[in-house]
Amino acid sequence: MSTGFKGKFHRQNMVSRFAKDLVRRSRSHCELCGKNGVKLEAHEVPPLPEEPMVDACVFICEGCHRQVDHPKNIMPTYWRCLNNALYSEVPAVQVLSFRLLKHLVAKGEHWAEELMEHAYLDPEIEEWANEAE
Numbered sequence: 001m002s003t004g005f006k007g008k009f010h011r012q013n014m015v016s017r018f019a020k021d022l023v024r025r026s027r028s029h030c031e032l033c034g035k036n037g038v039k040l041e042a043h044e045v046p047p048l049p050e051e052p053m054v055d056a057c058v059f060i061c062e063g064c065h066r067q068v069d070h071p072k073n074i075m076p077t078y079w080r081c082l083n084n085a086l087y088s089e090v091p092a093v094q095v096l097s098f099r100l101l102k103h104l105v106a107k108g109e110h111w112a113e114e115l116m117e118h119a120y121l122d123p124e125i126e127e128w129a130n131e132a133e
């Protein structure tokens with residue numbers, strides 16, 4: 001048995017304990033697309049701290065999660081919601097939005113480029129966003 005699986009399981013277990021805080025923070029709306037009434041999942045935004053932290057997690061729906069995990073399959077029209085998410089009060093949401101936006105810019109999405117040009121992010125958040133792709 002590899003310890004990797006156990007480690008991952010332990011981590012997921014710890015992250016799942018944040019659910020209550022995340023429900024409160026997000027008011028049960030997906031922190032990226034704003035959908036509610038759907039199942040939301042905690043996603044850790046890299047680089048991962050040694051111990052999971054609620055501030056490094058975002059609470060997102062399955063539709064967002066799938067694309068966040070596979071940014072190569074990103075559907076550009078889906079992500080117009082980044083217009084709002086980029087200005088979230090939650091730094092981890094801003095970081096993830098900024099990274100997704102970068103993928104969209106790389107795909108030649110003009111609106112994404114414009115949004116990025118006019119975005120104002122705190123330098124610390126921008127630094128975090130540029131860490132660990």
Ligand SMILES: [Zn+2]
Pocket residue numbers: 030031032033034035060061062063064065
């Ligand atoms: Zn969503």
